[in-house]
Amino acid sequence: MEKKKNILVKEIIHTLILFLAALIWGLAFPFQSIGARYLDGWSFLSIRSIMSVIVMLPFVIIIDRRKTNGEKDIKTDLLAGALCGGFLCLASACQQIGIKYTTAAKSGFITALYVIFVPIISLIIFRKKQPLRLWVSVALCLLGLYLLCARGGLKGFSAGDILTLACAVLFAGQILTVSFFVKKVGAVRLTFLQFAVCAIISTAVMVIFSGPSIGQIYKALPALIYVGVMSSAVGYSLQAIGQKGLNPAVASLAMCMESVFSLIGGIFILGQLPSVRETCGCILMFVAIVIAEVGFPLPRKERKNGSGKTD
DSSP states (O other): OHHHHHHHHHHHHHHHHHHHHHHHHHHHHHHHHHHTTTSOHHHHHHHHHHHHHHHHHHHHHHHOOOOOOSHHHHHHHHHHHHHHHHHHHHHHHHHHHHGGGSOHHHHHHHHTTHHHHHHHHHHHHHOOOOOHHHHHHHHHHHHHHHHHHOTTSGGGOOHHHHHHHHHHHHHHHHHHHHHHHHHHHOHHHHHHHHHHHHHHHHHHHHHHHOOOOHHHHHHHHHHHHIIIIIIIIIHHHHHHHHHTTSOHHHHHHHHHHHHHHHHHHHHHHHOOOOOHHHHHHHHHHHHHHHHHHHOOOOOHHHHHHTTTOOO
């Protein structure tokens, strides 16, 4: 009895840790929106990524003690960093550029569609069969997306909405790439390499095409610190801690709250109050995301004969 109680307490603590991570990530959207007022997308991404690399460097030195013995390990690290970091950079750039032309809530909910795109890409590229719940999620997402963005028909989609949708597809690619490389490279090292590659690419683009002034960086500094330190370094660390020993379905549900927190942050930080139509769209998309991640209860008969397996 005592052992079960301890396990329950541990699960509650880990779930709360993931809720905290989701809160940090969700509130990053309004801060990104604030940053977009002063800096272009590539400049914001460059400075944010550099901050993340600096903050994560001690963790890599202390935690990741794996030595690269031989040319093969170095090549794998470089390939993993280039591919995962490339996807991360393009996805983050689309998100940051797009958020200037849409709301924090829309950005949060549309970005969360990577949950739907991951299995769809797996089906198209790897011919991996997907459960019925995925197609239920897709249908709900399409309806929710229409209500959220398409005021006045399909022409109601803004450039920011379309860029954020592209960001969700790219994040799906990043997640699949990370899944392939993480066992070969290690979670801490791979996360650091991703941010490092993202910093290099975005800084190069910034230097060539923009080059912000010191005054612009100073005005965006609070947003940069929050997103670069809290959202990246702290958020990812909390995710790693929270997911240990926790049921994947519970973990997924906790992290789904990121999109809800982006809506709450948009209301209280930016004063972006959604309409009734947009709220209905958010609710439908959230339900779709939960179904895609966690699934839904099946009739007892199906559970008994095993036909209701969705994974």
